[in-house]
Amino acid sequence: GESVGLHLPTLSVQEGDNSIINCAYSNSASDYFIWYKQESGKGPQFIIDIRSNMDKRQGQRVTVLLNKTVKHLSLQIAATQPGDSAVYFCAENKGRGSTLGRLYFGRGTQLTVWP
Amino acid sequence: DAGVTQSPTHLIKTRGQHVTLRCSPISGHKSVSWYQQVLGQGPQFIFQYYEKEERGRGNFPDRFSARQFPNYSSELNVNALLLGDSALYLCASSLGTGDEKLFFGSGTQLSVL
Numbered sequence: 036g037e038s039v040g041l042h043l044p045t046l047s048v049q050e051g052d053n054s055i056i057n058c059a060y061s062n063s064a065s066d067y068f069i070w071y072k073q074e075s076g077k078g079p080q081f082i083i084d085i086r087s088n089m090d091k092r093q094g095q096r097v098t099v100l101l102n103k104t105v106k107h108l109s110l111q112i113a114a115t116q117p118g119d120s121a122v123y124f125c126a127e128n129k130g131r132g133s134t135l136g137r138l139y140f141g142r143g144t145q146l147t148v149w150p
Numbered sequence: 151d152a153g154v155t156q157s158p159t160h161l162i163k164t165r166g167q168h169v170t171l172r173c174s175p176i177s178g179h180k181s182v183s184w185y186q187q188v189l190g191q192g193p194q195f196i197f198q199y200y201e202k203e204e205r206g207r208g209n210f211p212d213r214f215s216a217r218q219f220p221n222y223s224s225e226l227n228v229n230a231l232l233l234g235d236s237a238l239y240l241c242a243s244s245l246g247t248g249d250e251k252l253f254f255g256s257g258t259q260l261s262v263l
Contacts, residue, residue, distance in 0.1 A: 067250050078154075078240050078254035079193065124192050128250055136183035136244055137206050138252060140192030 047147045054115045056144045058108040058125035065127040069138065070099060070110045074121045082110070082123075112146075120148045152177070154243050154255035162261045163231050171226040171258045173241030179253075181205075181246030182224040184216055187238040187257070199224055200246045228260075236262045 048054045060068070066087040071079035085092045085099045085108075092099050098111040108125050122145050126138040155174045163169055175182050181200045185193035195208040199218035218224045222243075228235055238259050242252035 078256045084251055136181050136198035137195045143192055
């Protein structure tokens with residue numbers, strides 16, 4: 036099965052609320068993680084990444100948290116907007132020995148933001 | 151600045167035919183990766199090319215092949231198409247010098263009838 040998975044396939048939130056999208060990974064050798072947003076008919080769009088030597092990284096309205104103890108990754112979106120509605124994927128590299136340019140994706144979480 | 155560009159955007163083929171998909175990376179990026187995304191799933195790695203050489207291959211049959219040109223653009227070829235090859239084919243580029251951040255194009259939607 037896939038090593039990167041998501042706890043919830045769908046998530047619905049009210050506009051202005053904070054969203055939390057979770058991801059579990061099984062490969063302890065993975066040292067690079069990345070979140071993508073994919074809107075219908077488009078390719079995945081980079082949101083934020085994090086290396087395993089960090090626990091937290093912040094971007095504009097987004098924060099990624101990494102818990103290596105339980106192999107858990109989360110994406111927090113502050114003040115969620117209707118434009119945030121999309122499928123969100125987490126991906127991992129499975130360690131520095133893996134092929135550069137090869138990422139392992141989970142199934143994705145569909146985020147729907149209600150006005 | 152132009153991002154990763156792919157052509158064509160949509161393609162319809164019949165079983166047994168072959169197809170060639172094209173990708174131009176972001177200017178300055180030397181690495182190109184190809185992914186297949188079946189509806190409802192995350193992208194699956196097919197190939198990675200760097201400096202015109204294949205550096206990685208996913209679990210895909212030999213019907214799938216690719217190449218990278220001196221200008222770093224790339225082609226993905228699929229022979230003897232099967233119905234199951236229907237998917238969104240994504241190209242991603244990166245600097246290729248240890249930078250693992252991939253930037254994706256909008257993909258080519260391939261339908262095999």
